[in-house]
Amino acid sequence: MEKTKIFYNKKIKLKNPTLLVGLPGIGSVGSLVAEHIKNETNAQKYGILYSPFFPPHVIMEKNGKIRMLSNRFYHFKNKKGNSIIILLGDTQPITTKGQYAVNGRIAKFFKKIGGKTVYTVGGYSISNSYIEKPRTFGVASNQKIINKLKSNGVIFGNTSGSIFGAAGLLPVFSSKFGLESACIMGETGLLEIDANAAKAVLEKLNKILEIDINPSNLDKIKKETEKLMKELEETSKQNPEQLQGSPGHKDNLSYIR
């Protein structure tokens, strides 16, 4: 396997598709939001991406099966009947070259299937302490989309520095393909899994994407994931050679799979 490949279901008809990307990253904010929306909407599997730029290991599942690391696409329709495609997954590419190749590939693919708008979700951490009432920050490729997100409560102009990985590269690549794009970030205090920041972003996404997802379940995830995180930590102490590949790698967290 020498190239990144995307397999998808051409039979699913899309209408004005918006891509919502939640991959492993800061505070797991993106993963939490994407998994939660997928679960609450019973989104339908749309496609799968494999890449030689992912880490060189496979996942053992509870049922005794193994599977490759992947990023997965799911489809559902919002209240207006427009297509939302969720992109989530186990990992991000682990090299610079991989980041450019895979994010470029995703943007091109989404353009090809008729995509209009790309939102990535991430975390933005300012302090080390827990954020009681997290704000939602945004950066975007043009003024039109900044205005739209601002009118839905996303704060612009308060962030600086760099955004690593898909959360930052996908919006810029998407805009090169003529798509609208933005990165929406929940304020987080460096928790490994910050369901509180995810909730803040979800509230904004309900308006932006014209969906109606109950965020209360995220509290449940928060408690569950904290409990599982501890178990995981103990397992990896006993068993360091079955290491977890990346900080956002949560194979034991059944709920957010």
Place this chain on the structure above:
Amino acid sequence: MEKTKIFYNKKIKLKNPTLLVGLPGIGSVGSLVAEHIKNETNAQKYGILYSPFFPPHVIMEKNGKIRMLSNRFYHFKNKKGNSIIILLGDTQPITTKGQYAVNGRIAKFFKKIGGKTVYTVGGYSISNSYIEKPRTFGVASNQKIINKLKSNGVIFGNTSGSIFGAAGLLPVFSSKFGLESACIMGETGLLEIDANAAKAVLEKLNKILEIDINPSNLDKIKKETEKLMKELEETSKQNPEQLQGSPGHKDNLSYIR
């Protein structure tokens, strides 16, 4: 040399070939099993794989010759007259890209020569202490092969986390090519060379592969390798620039060559 290459003996006629893979890895379980079966069956050399993704060094042999690092294929027939091809070797690719490229190449090659089933052998470590009576765990690509292995005493559903390298990637790539596949793991306690875990796997393989290999010799290996391991350690203290490339690198262990 810019590509992975496999040279093989087309004159050897295969019948329903099964690939048994034992490359360097956790507890050297795979290497021990593969070398032992090769030696006990006097398996015939079938092919050789060279790769630019292997470490950049060569092996000095006792007779004053040098050779490239390689993975090697050996062929023998089981009690039913079916072909078993053993894959063993000095090393695994050392980069992510190399792992994807080489394991993909092996799966494709085995499909091309008419392969049906792929078993990789590895170690699974749960604790740091020596395992008196190691269990044999499995993960597989589909339910049919899970059932087959279960009926031969392999335990499914008790493992979690990741499998790195060939032991994990080869089964998933093989299943993409339509082959049956599984990874069979001996329980090990983080020994560098765990002949006890290898013995446990061998007992299961005798049934699964319909072969009849005497595992008692593995005790001899165990003692020999432990002795040589110590010598090796002392040599590398005196001579750090002739370092051993990988944890499974056992060039001084004549028996398991």
Place this chain on the structure above:
Amino acid sequence: MEKTKIFYNKKIKLKNPTLLVGLPGIGSVGSLVAEHIKNETNAQKYGILYSPFFPPHVIMEKNGKIRMLSNRFYHFKNKKGNSIIILLGDTQPITTKGQYAVNGRIAKFFKKIGGKTVYTVGGYSISNSYIEKPRTFGVASNQKIINKLKSNGVIFGNTSGSIFGAAGLLPVFSSKFGLESACIMGETGLLEIDANAAKAVLEKLNKILEIDINPSNLDKIKKETEKLMKELEETSKQNPEQLQGSPGHKDNLSYIR
């Protein structure tokens, strides 16, 4: 995105173009000189270079927009009416392969647009202490250009060792394409941003390039950048996941953007 790409404005007519390169590096001497000349001459945007060999992140700007990392070309004319093209940017390639690929690409591009001469600007640090009266050192691809620079006060033959990155590779690649080339280095004492060394180089460049840039503003930069550097340091203490990619990365330094 799998290849380095340069987009440029073909409508701008060039006359005997000289390339002046100031990319992030030792003491930020190159970046300071290039940004300062660009600002003082109101140089016109000429082109932009994107590369998958740059770090895998994007820049958040004050206005809420994001942009890819890039190297940028600017054009102005000197007192004789000849074209000076400035090359500056956020970063340099982060791998060896990237350094060879991108610098080779730039040299080829400059040859293609009719380029004649390439000067890179860097820092050369001899001691750890602050250099009150920095000297300007040079190395070049042939004797003719050595003589020209010597007659303008650049010192040759006093440096030894290696020059890393664009400052060294671009002149040698350029000379392979038949261009005249040199690297001009301000003596620096390992400051992160050494406006004093930049001033020394600028005085020589005024003569070499037949331009007339007032260097006094560099003192202002020096003070500004030192202040901002401190702020940046404090931000990154609070917020380590929004790390700065490279030592020459100064996204918060509005003046030298």
Place this chain on the structure above:
Amino acid sequence: MEKTKIFYNKKIKLKNPTLLVGLPGIGSVGSLVAEHIKNETNAQKYGILYSPFFPPHVIMEKNGKIRMLSNRFYHFKNKKGNSIIILLGDTQPITTKGQYAVNGRIAKFFKKIGGKTVYTVGGYSISNSYIEKPRTFGVASNQKIINKLKSNGVIFGNTSGSIFGAAGLLPVFSSKFGLESACIMGETGLLEIDANAAKAVLEKLNKILEIDINPSNLDKIKKETEKLMKELEETSKQNPEQLQGSPGHKDNLSYIR
């Protein structure tokens, strides 16, 4: 620059060429031998190799010029009128991929120009202490060449472990191209520059290559290099950003350039 390139002088007529390779490595034994033979024979420049797999920096020379890192070929004739081609240089490739690519390229090139035999020279370190009377060890690709070298005092069968880089990879690649090949190693005690080990190898090479080089000058090198090594050390303490790329990097050592 994206590929390794070799430029050479086709006008030089070769007769039964033997390649003698001395690149930076253990104890600088190879470099010392190759530079010394080149100097003593006034060998003629035959070719030059550039590679994007070399480190991303350039060399500043005493005369104010800069040059790319390279490996260089020199030609002279032995007492029988046969061609000896010396290969020496600033560096070796710094990645695994580079080692395979560049050494494969050299072997192919030498086959193409009519090469017959390849000898690489390296160091073999057994202890940390200074070796008063170093032995000369060998490993080779076949028995015929083992016999030839044995009859000239090279010891076979006393070494084990791995040989990294060109010293090991070039002989194995050369033998894939049908060339005779061996690696000849001077016993060394982990000195950075071991002229004593180089002398031991040179004495054997005089017989093997049918040349007649006076090794006494190597003592002079030894003293010179030790003195310069100290100076270099002090320079790099003051000036860490002009680092030396590799342990065999001796740009300040004028004699062995």
